[in-house]
Amino acid sequence: MMHRIFAALLAGSTATTPLLAQSHDQHQNHSAMDHSQMDHSRMDDQPDQPAAEAPEAESPSGPLKAADAIWGAEEMLASREALYDEHGDMMLFWFQGDRAEYRVRAGEDGYLWDVQGYYGGDINKFWFKSEGEGSFGEPIEDAEIQALYSRAIAPFFDLQAGVRQDLTGPTRTHAVVGIQGLVPYMFEVDAAAFLSDKGDLTARIEAEYDQRLTQSLVLQPRAEINLAAQDIPELGVGAGIDNLELGLRLRYEIVPEFAPYIGIEQEWKLGDSRDFARTAGEDPSVTNYVVGVRFWF
């Protein structure tokens, strides 16, 4: 029935007939690939399968783009591209303020931001990060921005590489290589190594965990550790463990995209960094009481 209709349609549009012929030619070229796709030799793994495999000479030979023969290849082109774009190749933009907070502490109160975002598809993304902190009434203490190429390398991990630019102090540029993702037990981890244009090698590992208390109340423990391969006196960084931060934040998700929080964070400078801090008249151990907001869009 239906092939009769089709035959009639074909006969009625002689101009399109060569197109059909052409598409058949094309498929000949693809036949090797088709075979590997269709002929699942793995079926052998299962004994007692009654069906025989198709002999190679008769490998399946459906038409390639049968619609081209009816509607015209030109006509089909745009819709086909849209189909592929929409069904798998979608690009997304995401921006997250993971921490944007006011910090109450001994001495001058301070502030901190920690934002990131991306633009891209499932596998390849342009990723950016920025964080910084300071005390009110003083110049910004630390600020940096990173521009990274991020590639999904495993179900839960992205490999990231790019540059980091420090915006304060003796400004430096770093090459960055890192891993970001979700480790077992649902810890979000971001670990990166930085090699500066002065040859200094440092690293940073951050981990956070969301413990849902109710559908909208989330307790988030967070840890960050900074490491250095060498002393960097002008930055007050000592070799080994430079500093350690442990935080606990309780946020309320008014909507998942917008969640104010309160929390506490303890910072320690360790080893040589502690000595650098003391020399500079700073307290190597600081407790921050924080209030902030986590948001994304």
Next chain:
Amino acid sequence: MYMIKSNLAISRRNMIGSLAALAGTTALPMPAWAMGKMGGRVRNGMDQLSGPDVDLHVGSGLFRTGSRSGHAIAVNGTVPGPLIRLREGQDVRLNVHNMLDEDSSVHWHGLLLPFQFDGVPGISFPGIKPGERFTAPFKVRQHGTYWWHSHSGLQEQMGHYGPLIIDPAGPDPVQYDREHVILLSEFAAMHPHEIMKKLKVSEGYFSRQKASATDDYDFSGAERRMWGRMRMMPTDIADVSAPTYTYMINGHGPDDGLELPFSPGERVRLRIINGSAMTFFNIRLPGLPMTVVQADGQDVQPVEVDELQIGVAETYDVIVQPTKEGAFALAAESMDRSGMAQATLTSQPGRQAEFPALRDPPLLSMTDMGHGGMDHGNGAHGHEGHGAKPAAAMDHSQMDHGKMGHGKMDHSQMDHSKMSHGAMKPDTNLGAAPMDNHDMANMGGMKMRDTSLLPDSVKVGPGIDMVAMNPMDRTGFPGLGLDNVPHRVLNYRMLKSLKMDHHKRSPDREMQLHLTGNMERYMWSFDGKKMSAVGDDPIRFRYDERVRVKLVNDTMMAHPIHLHGMFFEVVNGQGHHQPKKHTVIVQPGSSATFDVTTDEPGDWAFHCHLLYHMHAGMMQAVSIEFPKDA
């Protein structure tokens, strides 16, 4: 609550009259929606169209149900769009007028017709440009309950769908006095592109049923840690649910109080269509057993059940026969039990039924991860009275079985060869496997993603977060959360085609296709390859091949897999009575097998009917060669 009378209550007696009335409308002046953009209010519910020429005008407007309103795509001014009623054997021209300012399309879901009219932009036709008309002329060669919907972008989520019913040329094998079309769907005020983005960037965004420190889910700390170790959520039942969706019957949310009339003693045929974008529904009419008589438009041997789960894009026709006056609740609970679509089957106008409360949400089990040594929830057992255990007990037993499968997997159970000899009962082994008492903590040691189990055809990458270790055939499973209810529930193994088919050939060849995904990244695909990666490399069939296709679900979600253009037979152990379907649910971590005769040439879409899964890439083109003599 106010009352709305179903405008589709058609008794057989006045059918002729209503057809005549419809014929009359063609002489009336053109309605507003036929003349240009609408922009106005969209009407809830649908009209009916029949005859040799059917005209659908796709426009847009503001839709409201209950307290929720928003932008919608309406066809002929209503959501759902009109019921198209045809007769087997007639010639019809289906005309689609696109009055949107973007491309549109209509796919006639379940209809046998030349591929170029199937309505999938980029596969079977170029799509319908704004202001253009598309005509599909063909002869109707089947009967049954079907539906239609847009295949462009995410328009279906916005209201671009409607029912399609074909009356048989001869006498209907189903006796009934009255019928109601029950078109299930959802409405979201949020734009579908927004929904898609949130799914992509925020795992579990739409769920308000997540496990938490204060939940009352009955599973232990060890189990919770195990799920955490796997980086998965046992509450991942539905991607989008009630906080965002209003579940509807015929365009009416629960607040609308939709009423469907009946007279006591009548055999009432409910043509249930799941036209939703993302929602599996559990259908019940407490106090009224349902006799299933049709599945996906194909007549089946009557089977009486008390509840059934309907996957996205499936249809079931059931007969109910309320013998006395009263009001019965038609409760369509979403599979994750976050909400319900409601209508009242009532003998007295204005009398509303009492609706059952939402039941506790189900949780995923080890079986849903493909670690099941056995298919526990099989309705065949369940409705014989073995299955009525409390939910918690059941979940534990499933977990134990999963672990047991680790060391002592009974390979005889994996042997699906019995499936090929249709007469055999796939049920027989179930429950026979030994159990042991390893504690829960051991289970997390099982490999969630052993990619060596995958055939070479599967592209392994970040898009696959799980591989079913022991994907059992679960066609006997009634659906998530229904494996332990204390009443009869439908499952696929209970479906037998009405007519015997002796002409069935055994398969010429077999192929296996893996359903793959990554919940965290919201990536979905077949064989690890998204539509965008395989578009120019369709799955190929020769003309009139007989192919056995085994779908292996390497994810924890149930996927309703739909093949355009033809019917396949679900290999369910019913031999010459295997049911024909256009959509098959492949349960989590399991397999389902179908046989198809590839006698509908052309290029056809093949995809998961969860709209956002398809949109993320869980789609393929199937290409069937033209016969040599064409």
